[in-house]
Amino acid sequence: MRETLIIERIRQLAQDFTGDKTVIRGIGDDCAILRPRAHEDLVFTSDFVLEGRHFTLDTHKPADIGHKALARSLSDLAAMGAEPVFCLVSLAIPASLSGSTWITGFYKGLLALAKEYRVILAGGDLARFEKVVVDVTCCGRVPRGTALLRSGAKPGDRIYVTGELGGSAHGFETRKGKHWKRHLRPEPRIAAGIALRKAGISAAMDLSDGLSLDLARLCKESRTGAEISSNRLPLASGASIHHALHGGEDYELLFTAPPKLKIRLPVTEIGVITKQHPGKILLDGASLLSKGFDHFS
Amino acid sequence: MRETLIIERIRQLAQDFTGDKTVIRGIGDDCAILRPRAHEDLVFTSDFVLEGRHFTLDTHKPADIGHKALARSLSDLAAMGAEPVFCLVSLAIPASLSGSTWITGFYKGLLALAKEYRVILAGGDLARFEKVVVDVTCCGRVPRGTALLRSGAKPGDRIYVTGELGGSAHGFETRKGKHWKRHLRPEPRIAAGIALRKAGISAAMDLSDGLSLDLARLCKESRTGAEISSNRLPLASGASIHHALHGGEDYELLFTAPPKLKIRLPVTEIGVITKQHPGKILLDGASLLSKGFDHFS
Numbered sequence: 001m002r003e004t005l006i007i008e009r010i011r012q013l014a015q016d017f018t019g020d021k022t023v024i025r026g027i028g029d030d031c032a033i034l035r036p037r038a039h040e041d042l043v044f045t046s047d048f049v050l051e052g053r054h055f056t057l058d059t060h061k062p063a064d065i066g067h068k069a070l071a072r073s074l075s076d077l078a079a080m081g082a083e084p085v086f087c088l089v090s091l092a093i094p095a096s097l098s099g100s101t102w103i104t105g106f107y108k109g110l111l112a113l114a115k116e117y118r119v120i121l122a123g124g125d126l127a128r129f130e131k132v133v134v135d136v137t138c139c140g141r142v143p144r145g146t147a148l149l150r151s152g153a154k155p156g157d158r159i160y161v162t163g164e165l166g167g168s169a170h171g172f173e174t175r176k177g178k179h180w181k182r183h184l185r186p187e188p189r190i191a192a193g194i195a196l197r198k199a200g201i202s203a204a205m206d207l208s209d210g211l212s213l214d215l216a217r218l219c220k221e222s223r224t225g226a227e228i229s230s231n232r233l234p235l236a237s238g239a240s241i242h243h244a245l246h247g248g249e250d251y252e253l254l255f256t257a258p259p260k261l262k263i264r265l266p267v268t269e270i271g272v273i274t275k276q277h278p279g280k281i282l283l284d285g286a287s288l289l290s291k292g293f294d295h296f297s
Numbered sequence: 298m299r300e301t302l303i304i305e306r307i308r309q310l311a312q313d314f315t316g317d318k319t320v321i322r323g324i325g326d327d328c329a330i331l332r333p334r335a336h337e338d339l340v341f342t343s344d345f346v347l348e349g350r351h352f353t354l355d356t357h358k359p360a361d362i363g364h365k366a367l368a369r370s371l372s373d374l375a376a377m378g379a380e381p382v383f384c385l386v387s388l389a390i391p392a393s394l395s396g397s398t399w400i401t402g403f404y405k406g407l408l409a410l411a412k413e414y415r416v417i418l419a420g421g422d423l424a425r426f427e428k429v430v431v432d433v434t435c436c437g438r439v440p441r442g443t444a445l446l447r448s449g450a451k452p453g454d455r456i457y458v459t460g461e462l463g464g465s466a467h468g469f470e471t472r473k474g475k476h477w478k479r480h481l482r483p484e485p486r487i488a489a490g491i492a493l494r495k496a497g498i499s500a501a502m503d504l505s506d507g508l509s510l511d512l513a514r515l516c517k518e519s520r521t522g523a524e525i526s527s528n529r530l531p532l533a534s535g536a537s538i539h540h541a542l543h544g545g546e547d548y549e550l551l552f553t554a555p556p557k558l559k560i561r562l563p564v565t566e567i568g569v570i571t572k573q574h575p576g577k578i579l580l581d582g583a584s585l586l587s588k589g590f591d592h593f594s
Contacts, residue, residue: 002591002593003591003592003593004514004591006593024338025444025446028447028448028518029377029446029447029448029502029518030342030373030374030376030377030447030501030502030503031340031341031342031373031374031376031377031379031437031444032340032341032342033338033339033340033341033377033444034338034339034340034341035338035339035441036333036337036338036339038335040333041321041330041331041332041333042330042331042332042333042339043328043329043330043331044328044329044330044331044383044385044419044420044434044436045327045328045329045385045420046385046386046387046420046421046422046432046434047387047422048387048389048422048424048430048432050389050424050426050430052426052427053424053425053426076327076328077327077328079327079328080326080327080328080330082328086341088341088342088343088434089343090343090344090345090432092345092347092430095593098593122341123341123342123343124343125343125344125345125432126592127345127347127350127592128350128592128593129347129349129350129428129430130349130427130428131426131427131428133345133347133389133426133430133432135343135345135387135422135430135432137341137343137385137434139341140328144332147322147328147330149322149326150325150326150327151325151326204327205326205327206327217301221325221326294299294300294301295300295423295424295425296299296300296303296392296395296425
């Protein structure tokens with residue numbers, strides 16, 4: 001298809017859902033326009049999903065790729081305790097995929113998730129390239145001054161995670177069953193993020209690159225250490241401790257809260273924030289190396 | 298370098314300039330945070346800059362690529378008459394460029410332009426990939442309800458452009474002189490966009506894919522036609538009519554205004570908006586085909 005026709009098609013698909021009245025202009029102009037509400041902060045994140053790194057064309061259907069691209073960004077909104085508002089989707093594809101089937105599949109997967117979380121597809125970019133490249137920017141909102149940060153953890157705070165760990169890495173190895181499906185279609189923890197923000201927890205982030213690396217990042221931003229116990233980790237069925245510690249893409253929330261704070265969600269306490277060297281993590285009393293996903297290591 | 302070190306380096310570079318107080322959290326958390334001002338609309342755009350399509354590593358220095366990546370997005374803000382606020386930069390690079398020289402060059406080029414237009418680098422993504430891929434999201438602000446749209450042109454409105462046309466396409470062919478430099482380092486027309494918004498023009502967009510294609514897009518959104526004269530086009534020195542009509546990446550502003558509106562900027566009137574079929578353009582009385590840059594034609 002010609003670019004103009006592709007954009008017209010995307011615009012039609014996007015118009016099936018136009019929920020939020022604060023996005024006053026979407027696809028079709030040089031920019032999307034948002035009219036902010038009073039007393040809110042807006043949060044923004046961008047995340048790549050790249051062929052050969054986050055997916056392959058033979059294992060992932062176009063709808064899986066669309067889902068995953070949006071889910072990765074929404075997971076960052078969840079980590080801030082934000083309610084999703086809109087997304088911008090930059091998509092580059094080879095000429096061989098520029099017929100309507102692949103593109104429609106991609107946007108249908110993305111928009112199904114967008115509809116579920118009331119995210120408006122407000123714009124983006126489209127280009128031809130040798131490989132499939134997606135970069136999704138998401139905007140979310142929180143009441144002013146309430147966004148969850150990585151930097152709020154204090155020594156003595158308890159460390160928690162939502163859900164189970166290691167499922168995505170395990171699914172990636174076995175390529176079958178519910179964990180593979182989970183790897184293909186991760187669910188952003190938007191509702192949990194909003195509930196935790198309202199509960200008044202001290203710090204949060206999402207688990208995209210593995211607990212060992214992500215917990216170290218949270219601790220560095222908070223200038224604390226942490227101590228966790230392997231026997232407390234909520235392992236997904238079939239997943240190993242290694243999967244849970246170093247496997248990426250679980251997209252669960254990692255957070256901290258003062259010991260007295262009651263958390264009324266199904267979460268698991270896995271350890272405690274310490275006064276040690278910023279970013280230093282102990283597992284069962286011994287130093288834990290961050291073996292999570294580092295793009296350039 | 299390891300990813301953590303690269304991000305630390307980018308964060309240091311970005312901190313050299315922290316102008317706008319409304320960006321209350323930048324690099325270092327899951328999301329950037331913006332505290333909107335009262336009575337403003339926010340505008341958002343994302344643009345790719347891709348190796349082999351928008352640049353090559355042997356013709357473009359890393360600083361050129363950083364400059365161009367931000368300039369493309371800022372040009373979209375200019376088209377809305379917006380004042381820049383912040384950007385998110387998603388960068389994917391091959392392992393061979395992950396040493397500090399290339400990355401530092403890229404961000405220095407990008408941040409020099411960011412400083413000029415008071416844009417904060419508030420976040421983004423970093424990944425390894427076979428080729429260099431950049432996607433820059435920019436956020437700008439306008440007083441509520443004043444953003445310039447593509448859809449505001451009315452029959453009888455005069456059509457104008459800022460600056461000269463065809464220079465970038467000419468420079469791309471000759472690879473030398475001021476037009477090549479202009480191709481490498483396009484200047485977003487931020488000041489002109491703000492002035493035109495205040496002047497009360499009827500429609501605007503930026504010229505990124507060539508006048509013939511971009512004017513047709515503006516007309517389609519406004520549900521009008523247009524008639525332009527070849528002898529009125531402000532040709533860059535050495536550029537042909539073909540360059541001016543169909544060459545991309547001039548990043549000048551194309552806009553329309555009622556005939557009585559006085560434009561106190563150095564602009565050129567090139568034609569008039571008509572009642573013809575939406576998107577139909579006449580050049581010197583004959584139909585003009587849109588031969589501008591279409592990624593998938």
